Amino acid sequence: MKKLVLFIVAFCGLTQVQAQTTKDSLQLRNFYDLSLLSGQSYQWLDALSNDIGARLSGSAGAEKAVQWAKAELEAIGLDKVWLQPVMVPKWERGAPEKAWINGPDGNIDVPVCALGGSIATTADGITAPVIEVQGLEDLANYGEDQIKGKIVFYNRPMQADLIQTFSAYGGCVDQRYSGAREAAKYGAVGVIVRSMNLRMDDLPHTGAMSYGDLPNEQRIPAAAISTNGAALLSKMLKTDKETQFYLKMNCQNYEDVPSFNVIGEITGSEKPDEIMVVGGHLDSWDLGDGSHDDGAGVVQSMEVLRLMKAANYKPKHSIRVVLFMNEENGLRGGNKYAEVAAEKGERHVFALESDAGGFTPRGFSFDADAANFEQVESWIPLFKPYLIHYFELGGSGADIGPLKGNGTVLAGLRPDSQRYFDHHHASNDTFDAVNKRELELGAATMTSLVYLMDTYGVKPAPITNEAELKD
């Protein structure tokens, strides 16, 4: 009799698990169908990219994007939609930059663009000899003797043999971010950085740079040069070390200006005080229209909540879409969101960011403890029909990073990364480079993960505080 009871209990347990798995499978299928057959993400991206366009923090485009996103979130009937004020930096490129290499047969124009945050050159531009280095650490090999009065040319390329292009980016981007600060210490008069691009082409790629705590009078202008331009300059320097370079930039830093994170919420039916965030960043660089970086993440995040409503799915937890302002050159939005959450004592159990382009989704990386990652791994079979296979521990997203701690599980969508740096921060980060299906698959994949997180919950962090154990 005891055995029979055990058998029945085991059998019912199994059936329940099977029924839940079937329910999950059907729910995922429904999200994918809705996204692919009647999705909104691509149309939203069309509006954000083509009607609004570039939206660098503090620009008119960024403010238009804020109002647009708020209106669209209101239109899908969320429980709450609001703007969260945040002060952001304001930098403007000004008139297009100009640069040339002074070769033996005259000047050869090369495509450059100011790095975000850089000061301008003098009104006449600067002309100086060039010293090529292979990274920040290479400066010490030359020393002030060989660097002073010159333009430092950082030419370490992205490593093509790294399969994940973000690793190749990580191995180079210090040249862009800190190149001017470090070169200035050796008396350089300017900096040009090989664009963070795995392709050989004529497009310069901008991006954030910082002078750190370098005094104003020591700051020097910093520009990116296209990969073809970098190759040409390097070749000419090999022939003639005295080759001169001309650079003219017209950019300007302003006082901080007010802006906003845009937030919408479906309030949870069972655990309204436990919040799950899905987001991307609303700001972009100024050269293209920011379709991949991060228009895609914005519209996919909006689509997660819309798909839940379209599927008539009522989450247990509160699901928030957060469209962060100023990821590109300050992270003010991400920091502000976490700061306000802490002030209000809000409990964030999960956050997911899409900020790696609108390409075919491959999976997610997770910043989570073992128990939560194990739970995630149990969901892998549910994603197999959608060719979603990548579930690894790793980083998540810059904007949600400040939410880390207190057991919050963080995750980042991981799309195919091979083409991402062809467009990143360049004038060809535009709507036509985004494929509708790839974007929609990403939105459905994100919705599926949020659904599973909502259904099964986040495993609590192990209690390590002795006082708590005693309670």
Added chain:
Amino acid sequence: MKKLVLFIVAFCGLTQVQAQTTKDSLQLRNFYDLSLLSGQSYQWLDALSNDIGARLSGSAGAEKAVQWAKAELEAIGLDKVWLQPVMVPKWERGAPEKAWINGPDGNIDVPVCALGGSIATTADGITAPVIEVQGLEDLANYGEDQIKGKIVFYNRPMQADLIQTFSAYGGCVDQRYSGAREAAKYGAVGVIVRSMNLRMDDLPHTGAMSYGDLPNEQRIPAAAISTNGAALLSKMLKTDKETQFYLKMNCQNYEDVPSFNVIGEITGSEKPDEIMVVGGHLDSWDLGDGSHDDGAGVVQSMEVLRLMKAANYKPKHSIRVVLFMNEENGLRGGNKYAEVAAEKGERHVFALESDAGGFTPRGFSFDADAANFEQVESWIPLFKPYLIHYFELGGSGADIGPLKGNGTVLAGLRPDSQRYFDHHHASNDTFDAVNKRELELGAATMTSLVYLMDTYGVKPAPITNEAELKD
């Protein structure tokens, strides 16, 4: 003592396995490094696409491609390179097609292109009312009464909710291939088929069609219309069922002409009589330059043998690259290759085709028995660092299909398929749509599979013939 021996045997066995796994890992890494850092595939594709261009069977481009491929294979120092003669069909598009919808406010031009193999319209073109159907099987719902004298408009779209776009293609392509033959039986005067394209755009997509054994006098012209054109026509037919359509096509079928498969071989060091084939098809459609279909497969297949040589890897089996002629409208090359192999009593143990575009590789599908597929599955961990995860039973490739039987393992490269039908058989199947890294990753992935097949061999088919069992 016995236990100790067993332990030592087990331990040594394990160590050997580990050593081999490490060797395999390093060999794969080497292939990927060589492909990504000093690969030849992208430069080859540049030449094939931009210097030669379109290469429909029987065209001057196809013959140029034959000579080019032979010379390039000779240049990499294979053991043998030869041309295999094959007669191929010849069809020419002639002057660009013309079509319009006769609307209430005048004629509206729509983008069309003749389907490959179609007859032309009369010199003045044809004008007729249109009947829209949702597929071949839908013809019977209208019958001769409603079809006779009309142009049949096949408008069943590719299914957007299918994750693998080749499945969506498979669900529609009968309209293109057999649409004219079937509609002619009901007295239709022409056929227009919605392009096999998941995007809404203005590009018509050509492709093969067949009249089967329909007598010449019953044959009717068949064209593809762009997806936007199809949507417009469908909308106008809803308003006015009597809407007329004008179609003018100038194509022509000719007698068969001689052409070639291009073949190169590294002769095996241990089993020279056991042949492993890697290939793609050298012919393309005439509208673009065939970079994805199948320039990518051609240069990736060539690169497999070049990478083996560059890595100083000496295969045990004979490894052949076969660049098939006439996959698109006849499969003459694939059939000829298998026919000659049978005549010569050649033993083909493995064949791999790349004919699904030059996009990021995801894995392979296999036409293999359980024992061989099990062996393939044991290699999955070796591919994980390259994000190659898809190993499934399924189809392989059209050109290698005729090699099926006698235990030959067949496989097809499976790249990401989301963008493939944006370009397939259309004027935008061009070099700029191929990403260098994606192409190179595919070549390295193919080389890795061929290396593993060569190293571990193909499992023999189980003996089922009783006579053989007795021997």
